[in-house]
Structure formats: structure tokens, C-alpha cells
Amino acid sequence: MTSTQAPTVRPDRAADPPAGDRPRPSARERGARLLAALFLAPTIVGIVVFTVVPIAGSVVLSLFHWNVIDSPRFAGTANYREAFTDSTVLVSFGNTLVFMVLAVVSQLLIALILALAVNGRMPVWLRSAFRSAFFFPLVLSAASISVVMKYLFNQDFGVVNWLLGLVGIAPVPWLTSENGAMAAVILVYVWQQFGFSFLLFVGGLNNIPKEMHEAASLDGATGLRKHLHVTLPLLSPTLLVASVVGIINALQVFEQPYVLTNGGPGDSTRTVVMVIYETAFEQLRFGTASAVGVLLFVLIMAVTAFQFRLSRRFVHYQ
Amino acid sequence: MHHFERRALLRYGAYGAGAAALAGTAASWDRLTGADIPGRNDGSLVVATLGSAFDQAAVRFLGEGFRELHPDIKLRVNAVQAVDWSDFFAKILTQIAAGTAPDLVYVATEGVQLFAQRLGVPLDRWVKRDAAELREYFSDVHPSLVESMMYEGSLYQLPVEFNAADIYLNRQVLRRAGADFPPPDWTRDDFTDLLRRMKRTSDSHFTPYFWTNRLWGGVVPWLFANGTNLLAESKAPGGDWLWDSFYPAGRRQGRGGGFRWTTPQVTDERVEEAYEYLASLIRDGLCTRPEGGNGNNLVGVFSTGRVGVTPAGGFWAGGLSLAGMKPTGYDVQYFPRWRTQRHQFGAAGYAMLRTSKRQDEAWEFIKYAARKDTLTRLFRANQTTPARRSMLTAERYRESGPKHWEAFYGTLDQFPDTGPIPAPPQVAGVEQVLLKHTGTALASPRSVRPALRRLQRDLEKTMERDA
Numbered sequence: 001m002t003s004t005q006a007p008t009v010r011p012d013r014a015a016d017p018p019a020g021d022r023p024r025p026s027a028r029e030r031g032a033r034l035l036a037a038l039f040l041a042p043t044i045v046g047i048v049v050f051t052v053v054p055i056a057g058s059v060v061l062s063l064f065h066w067n068v069i070d071s072p073r074f075a076g077t078a079n080y081r082e083a084f085t086d087s088t089v090l091v092s093f094g095n096t097l098v099f100m101v102l103a104v105v106s107q108l109l110i111a112l113i114l115a116l117a118v119n120g121r122m123p124v125w126l127r128s129a130f131r132s133a134f135f136f137p138l139v140l141s142a143a144s145i146s147v148v149m150k151y152l153f154n155q156d157f158g159v160v161n162w163l164l165g166l167v168g169i170a171p172v173p174w175l176t177s178e179n180g181a182m183a184a185v186i187l188v189y190v191w192q193q194f195g196f197s198f199l200l201f202v203g204g205l206n207n208i209p210k211e212m213h214e215a216a217s218l219d220g221a222t223g224l225r226k227h228l229h230v231t232l233p234l235l236s237p238t239l240l241v242a243s244v245v246g247i248i249n250a251l252q253v254f255e256q257p258y259v260l261t262n263g264g265p266g267d268s269t270r271t272v273v274m275v276i277y278e279t280a281f282e283q284l285r286f287g288t289a290s291a292v293g294v295l296l297f298v299l300i301m302a303v304t305a306f307q308f309r310l311s312r313r314f315v316h317y318q
Numbered sequence: 319m320h321h322f323e324r325r326a327l328l329r330y331g332a333y334g335a336g337a338a339a340l341a342g343t344a345a346s347w348d349r350l351t352g353a354d355i356p357g358r359n360d361g362s363l364v365v366a367t368l369g370s371a372f373d374q375a376a377v378r379f380l381g382e383g384f385r386e387l388h389p390d391i392k393l394r395v396n397a398v399q400a401v402d403w404s405d406f407f408a409k410i411l412t413q414i415a416a417g418t419a420p421d422l423v424y425v426a427t428e429g430v431q432l433f434a435q436r437l438g439v440p441l442d443r444w445v446k447r448d449a450a451e452l453r454e455y456f457s458d459v460h461p462s463l464v465e466s467m468m469y470e471g472s473l474y475q476l477p478v479e480f481n482a483a484d485i486y487l488n489r490q491v492l493r494r495a496g497a498d499f500p501p502p503d504w505t506r507d508d509f510t511d512l513l514r515r516m517k518r519t520s521d522s523h524f525t526p527y528f529w530t531n532r533l534w535g536g537v538v539p540w541l542f543a544n545g546t547n548l549l550a551e552s553k554a555p556g557g558d559w560l561w562d563s564f565y566p567a568g569r570r571q572g573r574g575g576g577f578r579w580t581t582p583q584v585t586d587e588r589v590e591e592a593y594e595y596l597a598s599l600i601r602d603g604l605c606t607r608p609e610g611g612n613g614n615n616l617v618g619v620f621s622t623g624r625v626g627v628t629p630a631g632g633f634w635a636g637g638l639s640l641a642g643m644k645p646t647g648y649d650v651q652y653f654p655r656w657r658t659q660r661h662q663f664g665a666a667g668y669a670m671l672r673t674s675k676r677q678d679e680a681w682e683f684i685k686y687a688a689r690k691d692t693l694t695r696l697f698r699a700n701q702t703t704p705a706r707r708s709m710l711t712a713e714r715y716r717e718s719g720p721k722h723w724e725a726f727y728g729t730l731d732q733f734p735d736t737g738p739i740p741a742p743p744q745v746a747g748v749e750q751v752l753l754k755h756t757g758t759a760l761a762s763p764r765s766v767r768p769a770l771r772r773l774q775r776d777l778e779k780t781m782e783r784d785a
Contacts, residue, residue: 068415069436156525156606157619165522176607264609266758281408282746285783 055297062290069284079291089292091267092275093299095182099271100250103186103193107246108239111194115201116227131202138195146259149188150175153260178268181261185269189256193249197242204238205231236315244307251300272296362394363679365668366413366420368406369397376696383695384686391679396420402532403428404746414673421674422683426666427738428533428745431469431576435743439670440472442559444681449563455688456564458706460730461573463665464560466738471556471575475667476688479702481631482663482729482736483539484650485509486638486720491626495519502652502725502732506543506595509627509654513604516626527599528616528625531608531756533739533749534664535629540596542737543656546588548752548777549579549740579742582777584770588657593756593770597763608757617641620648629653631663632703632726635718639700645719652725652732661729661736665705703727747780 025033062079064072083089118130137145152159153174161171174184208231216230232239254273257263263270263278272292280289367377374397381395400406403426410423414437425433434440445452456464459477467475492499495515500508513526520526530536541547556575565573583589599605617634619625621643630650638648653661668687670680686692693704700718703726704710715723729736742748751773759769 068411151615154615157523157615157624162523173607176609181609261609262753264754264757265761266754278750281412282404282750283783284411284746 058290058293058297061287062294064287066286067284068286072287075287079287080295082288083291083295086288088267088270089272089275092270092272093295095267095269096251096253096271099182099186099189099253099269100247102182103189103250103253104243104246106186106190107194108197108242110190111197111242112201112239114194115198115205116231118198119202119205131199134198135195137192140192142192142255143259145192146188146256149184150260153184175261176265178265181265181269185253185257185260188260189250189253192256193246197246200238200242201235204235208234233316236311237317240307240311240315244304247303247307248300251296251303360392360394362392363422363676363683364394364396364420365422365424365683366396366398366410367424368403368426369399373699373701376698379695380687380692383692384683387686388679388682391676391682393683404749407432407746414671419671419673421676421680422668422670424666425475425669427466427664428741428749430467430474430669431741432743432745433669433671434469434472434474437669437671437673438469438474439672439674439677440474441476441670441681441684442472444684445473446559446563448685451685453564455706458690458708460705460707460727461561461565461569462663462730462734462736462738463705465553465557465573465576466663466665467667468554468557468560468574468576470554473557473560475669476684477665477667477705478688478693479667479697480663480665480705480730481534481633481703482661482726483535483629483631483653484661484725484729485627485653486620486630486634486648486650487627488620488623488625489647489649490623491516491520491524494623495626499649500651500654502728503659504651504654506654506656510599510604513599513626514602517602517604520626524624524626525603525606525619526626527605528619528628529605529608530616531753533741533745533752534662535631536608537592537596537752537756538739539629539653539662540592540656541589542660542662543653543658544588544592545657545660546583546586546592547579547740548582548584548589548748549742549781550581550583551737551740552578552580554578577738577740579740580781582774582781584777585774590766590770592656593759593766594763597760597766600760601763608753608760632723633701635715635720635723636700636702639718643719645715645717645721648720650720650722650725652729658735659733661733662739663729663736664739667705707731742781744780744783747783748777751776751780 061072063075063077065075065078066072114130114134118127118134151157153161155161155171155173155176158174160174164170164172172180174180212230212234213226216226221229252273253271254277257269257271258274258277261269263274273296276289276292276296279285279292365380367380369377377395377397381393384391384393398406398409400409407425407429410420413419423433455476463477463480464473467473467477487499489499495512496519497512497515500512516526517524538548553574554576557573561570561573596605600607616625616628617637618641620628621638621641635650639645652659668680668684670677670684674680688705690706690709693706694709697704697709700714707727710723710727712723740748755769755773755776759766759773761769
């Protein structure tokens with residue numbers, strides 16, 4: 001079989017002609033480059049203004065004491081030292097990591113199972129209805145969902161406990177016990193977020209050639225084995241994207257714990273972004289809040305880099 | 319060594335010159351702020367109010383009434399929407415950081431000292447100048463409310479409203495329990511007995527006592543009733559210039575220059591007792607857990623008889639009326655006596671910001687906002703308790719109730735030691751650690767002592783911090 005693709009091996013750099021010996025691009029090429037730069041400019045400006053500058057601003061601010069009212073005072077690494085010794089900050093990192101693992105695993109599992117189910121044999125209208133229903137929570141505001149869920153999960157007056165009471169189950173302290181509160185926050189988050197992974201998986205499943213499954217069937221593979229040895233490896237690039245996006249989102253969770261539990265009981269559901277918000281906007285310690293923000297940024301970058309390193313072993317591209 | 323061609327050197331030189339020119343141009347510009355947005359900086363006196371405190375018609379009236387009195391002063395009322403005072407202050411501080419500081423901010427007790435210490439202008443010179451005009455106002459306002467707006471001897475706000483934590487009782491639940499309406503001097507034990515009777519005569523979906531974990535109306539009323547506080551309380555010296563001018567000898571006795579809240583004292587025996595009491599109520603199913611109490615659904619569960627009693631201020635008369643509760647469906651009584659019957663309150667008024675360039679105009683607005691005719695029109699819905707005693711009349715509460723509306727101002731008149739919630743300049747941090755550790759302290763009676771030790775440690779750390 002002949003390939004029409006260009007070779008992926010980079011030519012030896014030594015073979016490149018020196019910069020001065022390169023032929024001058026033609027006027028047409030220069031025009032094309034200028035046009036490309038013009039098209040890219042709005043995106044680049046947007047990224048610089050709304051991403052690069054705020055990140056740089058946070059790093060700079062993390063080196064100062066600033067309370068909005070007075071002028072900033074240089075603090076060196078004091079804010080970082082405070083972040084590393086503040087028990088609330090440390091607990092919030094622990095909570096966030098626990099939340100991330102439980103929420104992302106649940107979200108991916110539920111999304112994958114439902115995507116496989118919806119991708120099975122069923123009328124087109126039913127498939128569309130399911131896709132819409134599973135995606136719908138994602139377009140709702142997390143804060144308003146959380147307000148409603150807070151009513152539903154109320155231990156004394158909530159519908160959830162009322163329904164459980166109908167089948168003889170005693171009221172569950174959903175939002176008033178440490179484990180119950182974390183479980184409720186994860187439930188609400190996963191319910192809202194799995195729609196995104198679900199859509200990715202549905203798209204990924206549609207891209208798997210039918211011949212692969214047919215070949216596996218001819219080789220005697222059954223349903224589960226087919227999914228394990230054919231579907232999952234071929235879906236691994238989609239799984240990688242879903243898990244990277246899921247983990248980044250989960251590490252930045254804010255609305256659900258803020259509205260549902262306000263970080264309680266105690267600190268049991270206080271997340272890193274909640275601590276950043278409280279430190280900055282309630283306690284007016286913008287320097288410390290920025291330092292915590294920078295640490296979270298570093299954590300997200302590290303986790304994402306680790307995922308991509310793992311992907312070299314576990315992700316299969318066709 | 320790399321050699322540049324003349325052409326390349328010229329090109330890079332041109333790039334450098336261009337970049338330097340751009341940087342120079344940018345550096346020479348004045349810093350753009352939110353005030354540069356067209357329409358923002360139009361010379362108006364800007365007043366920031368808590369959006370949810372007044373309805374739209376009231377905000378409109380506030381502006382129209384002032385313009386009638388002072389047609390030469392341009393006014394813009396900025397109703398900032400916020401869920402609570404902490405959220406409101408965060409938004410105001412963000413405006414200040416953005417360079418769009420208002421001239422006046424509606425500030426409650428929670429923020430009085432923070433604003434006074436960092437942002438506010440003492441009103442002393444204007445109060446002294448217009449003393450004759452203000453005499454009627456001060457004669458109508460309880461000195462405790464005025465004192466709560468003082469900081470280190472100076473007055474920073476004229477209180478226009480307040481709310482003390484009284485006890486609201488559902489009449490239907492009282493009847494169901496076969497209980498009488500409690501007398502004004504009822505005790506903590508009477509209160510507990512009432513909760514037990516209510517529990518016995520109701521189904522499993524009923525909670526006798528509902529409370530919300532916050533600085534106002536949470537644990538603090540119980541601390542006050544037990545003769546203690548979160549932070550050691552004292553009074554700043556000074557303030558005689560005000561008391562001597564406006565209050566007779568009997569009413570100015572013991573007044574100072576405002577409250578000071580300093581050393582945390584939550585490992586105090588009485589604080590522990592108050593927490594243990596609440597923990598025992600939770601254990602016996604007589605009240606909600608701190609995380610379960612949510613003010614948002616309180617009106618619903620109270621008006622439908624799923625809650626028997628709850629602490630609230632005069633603001634709730636309007637809330638219950640709006641929810642359709644009849645005046646005969648509920649009533650209000652003082653907070654029960656424990657070692658004392660001291661009540662806690664929060665008040666609010668307009669604070670003038672140092673950054674204001676229209677301070678004389680701002681003072682005119684402060685006076686206008688404290689006038690009786692202004693407050694009468696503003697507080698028509700009974701959404702709060704007016705700071706002026708003369709406004710609390712049977713006529714005002716005829717339609718909304720409660721029957722014992724005298725209790726609202728009675729918390730000040732009948733109990734001279736009634737005082738503001740502890741709100742030092744570090745109030746945000748204080749409230750945050752209080753809410754957090756109250757949750758763990760009330761997990762069980764055994765959790766109280768270790769949680770209070772942690773609360774003490776965190777409060778000490780918070781109070782050491784510069785506000």
C-alpha cells in the first residue's frame with residue numbers, strides 16, 4: 001500500500017541551508033504569510049489579553065500584599081509560605097484531589113456506559129431524545145442547579161429524603177455530614193457534567209469503523225471482549241480528551257460546593273477555588289489568593305503533563 | 319560568532335524602534351479605569367445601595383425625593399445586587415479597585431468598622447455644624463444604634479434601620495402543641511420545653527427550631543443571652559461631643575466612642591455552654607443542624623407549619639406578609655433569658671467614602687436618607703425595622719402583623735445592654751472561621767470543646783491580621 005502522506009521524519013536540521021542562503025520568499029508568499037498573520041491576530045491578541053496577561057498578573061500579585069484599599073507592598077515569597085502552612089489551604093487541595101478522582105471517574109464511566117447504550121440498536125428519534133436529555137444539564141447554570149439541589153437534598157425538608165422515607169429509609173444527612181456533603185457535591189457535579197464526555201464518546205464511537213467489530217466477531221470475540229479489546233483502544237484518544245478536560249474542570253470546581261455546602265461541614269467540601277475566592281474577595285488578601293491560584297495552575301499543568309506522558313503508552317491512534 | 323548582514327541589522331533595528339515607540343506611547347497614557355467608561359464619570363453623586371434591601375420603586379423614590387430637595391445635585395443610585403452583606407462589600411471593594419468608587423455606600427454593622435478604618439470619613443464636623451437640624455433625628459433614634467455606628471470616638475453613619483434577633487413563633491404550631499404564647503421574660507428552659515411539646519405533637523417532617531449559621535442570628539444570640547461574646551468587648555473612649563449634645567444624662571450613661579472587639583474568647587466556659595446547648599437540641603431532633611438551616615427556604619417551611627420557631631428581626635414581618643401569611647398566623651417575642659436577656663442587633667446607614675469629591679453633597683444625602691418622611695416611604699413593605707422609634711406604630715403593623723410588634727424596638731428600650739453583633743474590621747475572616755467551626759462543633763456534644771479550641775486558634779490568627 002502506498003501512502004500519500006508526507007514523511008513524518010524531520011529532515012536533518014544540518015541539511016537546512018543557512019538563514020542567509022535561503023531564497024527570499026516571493027511577494028505572493030509574503031502576502032500569504034501576512035494574510036495568515038492577520039487571521040491569527042485576533043486569536044493571539046485574545047489569548048494574550050485574557051490568558052497570558054492575567055496569568056502573569058497573578059504571578060506578580062502573588063509576590064505582593066494587596067487588600068484593594070491600600071497600595072500593594074512587596075512580600076517576596078511570604079504569600080507562598082503562608083499558603084503552604086495554612087491548614088485550610090492544604091485541606092482544600094486534599095479535598096479537590098479527592099473530588100477530582102471520584103468525580104472524573106464517575107463522570108467518564110457513566111458517560112461511557114450511556115454512550116455505548118445510546119449507540120446500540122434503537123430508533124433514531126429515541127437516540128436523539130437521549131442525547132438531548134443527557135446534554136441538557138450542561139447548558140444550565142451550575143449555580144442555579146445547585147440552589148435547586150440544595151432544596152432537594154435538605155435533610156429535614158428535602159424531596160430526596162422524603163422519597164427515601166417512602167421506602168422506609170431514615171433521613172440521610174446529605175449536606176450536614178462530611179461524607180454525605182462530599183457525595184452530594186459529586187452527585188450534582190457529575191449529573192451536570194457527564195453530558196460533555198457523553199457527547200465526545202458518542203462521536204468517538206461513531207468514528208470506529210464497523211469492520212473492526214466485524215473482524216473481531218469473526219475471530220469469536222463476544223460483546224464485552226469486543227468492547228475491551230476493540231472499542232476501548234480505538235476510543236482511547238477520545239478518552240484522553242475527555243479525561244484531560246474533565247480533570248481540568250474538576251480541579252477548578254467552585255459553584256457546586258459553594259452553593260450546596262459553603263465548604264462545610266467544617267472544611268470537608270472546601271475546594272481550592274473556594275479558598276481563592278474567600279481569601280481574595282472576603283478577606284481582601286489578594287496576594288495570598290494569587291499565590292494559591294498559581295499553585296493550582298502548577299498542579300493542573302503537572303497533572304495534564306502527566307496525563308499526556310501516560311497517553312504515550314495507553315492511547316492508540318489508528 | 320554570528321554575523322548580521324546590514325539589511326538584517328536595519329530590519330531588527332526598525333523592529334526595536336517600533337516596539338520602543340509603542341511601549342513609550344502606552345506608558346505615556348493615563349491608566350484607564352472603569353471611570354473612563356462613557357456615562358460613568360458624569361459628575362453625579364453616586365450612592366451604592368444593597369439592591370435586595372429596597373425594591374425598584376423604593377430606589378426610584380429615593381432618587382426622586384432627593385432631586386426634589388436638591389435639584390442642583392445630580393444623583394445616581396446604584397443598586398448593587400448581592401446575596402448578603404459580605405457579597406455586597408466584596409462588590410463595592412471591587413468597584414473601588416476598578417477606580418469607580420461610589421461617594422456613599424449603604425453599610426451594615428458587619429462593615430461599619432472595616433469602612434470606618436479604611437475608607438470612611440467621620441461625619442463629626444457635619445453633625446456638629448447641623449446639630450440643630452439633627453436634634454429631632456437623634457431624639458427619635460436609640461443611642462445603642464448610634465453608638466454601633468461609631469468607631470474610635472467618631473460617628474461614621476446615621477443609622478436608618480436595624481434588626482434585632484427576636485423569636486418568631488408559628489401560632490398554628492403553638493395551638494397544635496397546646497402551648498400558650500410565651501411571656502416576655504421567658505427563659506431558656508421554657509424555650510426548650512416549648513420545643514419538646516412541639517416535637518411531641520407533630521409528625522417526623524416537623525422541626526421545632528430553625529436557625530441559620532451566620533454572624534447575625536446564628537450562635538451569637540445564644541452567646542449574648544448567656545452573657546458572653548466571641549471576642550472580648552469593650553468601648554473606645556470619646557464620643558462625648560455627640561452624647562452631650564443630643565442625649566439627656568440618663569440615656570447617655572455608659573456610652574462611649576464605639577465598640578471594640580479584640581481578644582477571641584471562645585474557649586470561655588459560657589461559650590462552651592451555649593454550643594453544648596445547641597448541640598443537645600440537635601441531638602434531640604429539636605433543631606436544624608447549622609448546615610441545614612438555610613434562610614432561602616425558611617419563609618416556606620415556617621408559613622406551612624413545618625417549623626415552629628426561628629430567630630428573626632423586624633424584616634421578617636414584611637417577608638411573611640409577602641408570602642401570604644396572615645397577621646394572626648404568627649407572632650414575635652423577645653429572645654429567651656439565660657443568664658441575661660441581652661439581644662444582638664445589626665444596623666445600617668450610609669457611609670461616606672474618603673475618595674469622594676462631593677462630600678458636602680454626600681452629607682446632604684445622608685441627612686435626607688435619615689428623614690422620617692424618606693424612611694416612611696422607603697420602608698412601606700416592613701422589609702426592615704426603622705431606626706426611628708416613632709415609625710413603629712400599630713398602624714404600620716396592622717396589615718402584616720405581628721401582634722406583638724412592640725418587641726422590635728423593645729429589644730433596645732427594655733434591655734439597655736443590647737448591642738451590635740461582634741464586627742471588628744477583620745469581620746470577614748471572623749465570620750468565615752465562625753461558620754466553619756460552628757459546623758464541626760455541633761456535630762455532637764463531644765465535638766464542642768475541640769472545635770472551639772480550633773475556632774479560638776483561627777480567630778486569634780484572623781484578629782492578628784491587618785484588616
